[in-house]
Amino acid sequence: MRQILLIVCLFLLLPISLAYAQAVPIEVQVIQASREPSSAVDPAIGQLVRELQRDFAYTNYRLLETHRGEVSPQSPWRTVIAGGRDLSVALMKMDKGRVELHITTPRVNTRVSLQRGGRPILLGGPPHGSGVLIMVISAR
Amino acid sequence: MIRHRGYRHSLNAYVDGELGPSETRRLEEHLAGCGECRVQLERLQGLQGLLRQGLKDPAVDLTPALWPGVRARIESGRPPGRVTAWIRQIWEATWERPRLSLAGAAVISVLLLSSVYLLWETPVAPPPRKTVVLEPRRAQVVVEAVEPEPDYGAMVLTTSDEDEGLHVIWVVAQGDK
Numbered sequence: 001m002r003q004i005l006l007i008v009c010l011f012l013l014l015p016i017s018l019a020y021a022q023a024v025p026i027e028v029q030v031i032q033a034s035r036e037p038s039s040a041v042d043p044a045i046g047q048l049v050r051e052l053q054r055d056f057a058y059t060n061y062r063l064l065e066t067h068r069g070e071v072s073p074q075s076p077w078r079t080v081i082a083g084g085r086d087l088s089v090a091l092m093k094m095d096k097g098r099v100e101l102h103i104t105t106p107r108v109n110t111r112v113s114l115q116r117g118g119r120p121i122l123l124g125g126p127p128h129g130s131g132v133l134i135m136v137i138s139a140r
Numbered sequence: 141m142i143r144h145r146g147y148r149h150s151l152n153a154y155v156d157g158e159l160g161p162s163e164t165r166r167l168e169e170h171l172a173g174c175g176e177c178r179v180q181l182e183r184l185q186g187l188q189g190l191l192r193q194g195l196k197d198p199a200v201d202l203t204p205a206l207w208p209g210v211r212a213r214i215e216s217g218r219p220p221g222r223v224t225a226w227i228r229q230i231w232e233a234t235w236e237r238p239r240l241s242l243a244g245a246a247v248i249s250v251l252l253l254s255s256v257y258l259l260w261e262t263p264v265a266p267p268p269r270k271t272v273v274l275e276p277r278r279a280q281v282v283v284e285a286v287e288p289e290p291d292y293g294a295m296v297l298t299t300s301d302e303d304e305g306l307h308v309i310w311v312v313a314q315g316d317k
Contacts, residue, residue, distance in 0.1 A: 109287040113284055119304055123309050
């Protein structure tokens with residue numbers, strides 16, 4: 001009897017484990033870039049800021065928020081970032097360490113292909129306070 | 141002298157038995173009194189005897205002189221090799237079948253002409269080079285599509301970087317461009 005129950009439990013857990021295996025962790029860092037005097041840079045975005053400083057004229061980069069979630073083929077991930085803006089990420093495709101994501105923000109929808117654990121995609125431009133927002137979205 | 145010439149002409153017919161009775165009697169009367177013609181008659185009769193004996197059994201005179209040479213050649217000769225025997229068989233077979241010989245000659249001619257044509261028309265190809273297929277390196281970030289909302293514009297920027305630049309989708313209001 002116990003063996004039968006164990007087998008039934010395993011069968012019930014199987015779809016959950018499969019769904020978990022297909023889940024892709026997503027991380028979103030929300031940065032405010034401004035022309036205010038430079039201040040200490042958060043170590044979490046130190047490397048990124050150095051790269052941005054090469055091509056952008058902003059002098060100050062400040063990490064406002066970090067959001068983490070998971071997306072799977074059946075369930076997109078939604079969150080609210082600075083300024084009450086909705087951000088939605090949906091998993092469109094997953095193949096050989098790459099994921100294709102559909103990202104929806106208040107002003108732009110985009111579809112990007114990312115290497116898992118690789119470089120992020122940056123969405124920037126929305127005004128926020130004295131500067132603009134930059135959303136750094138990566139797949140783990 | 142003239143008489144001897146006439147009788148000598150008759151001697152050949154006499155030896156062959158072709159003279160008539162009267163001519164035979166007259167020649168024999170002459171031979172009885174002419175030693176020179178008798179000598180000539182004896183020569184002709186001896187030569188005729190040799191010819192008759194040779195025609196009856198030519199091997200008796202000819203074979204002893206030829207056989208030693210033939211035997212020496214046979215004894216010194218080697219049996220033909222397999223290739224030689226094979227070629228000889230083909231040669232004999234084709235020689236005995238003229239149609240087969242003609243067909244073979246036609247086939248060989250067609251092959252030769254085809255080879256000449258191909259060598260003449262086909263350009264000499266360069267030696268094959270070793271080809272290395274490089275799989276294109278796909279960027280870590282690929283922007284598949286960008287759809288800005290109305291009244292907004294978007295641009296995709298790639299920052300310079302030694303390894304791979306940052307991909308930035310920058311959204312601006314239409315009036316801010």
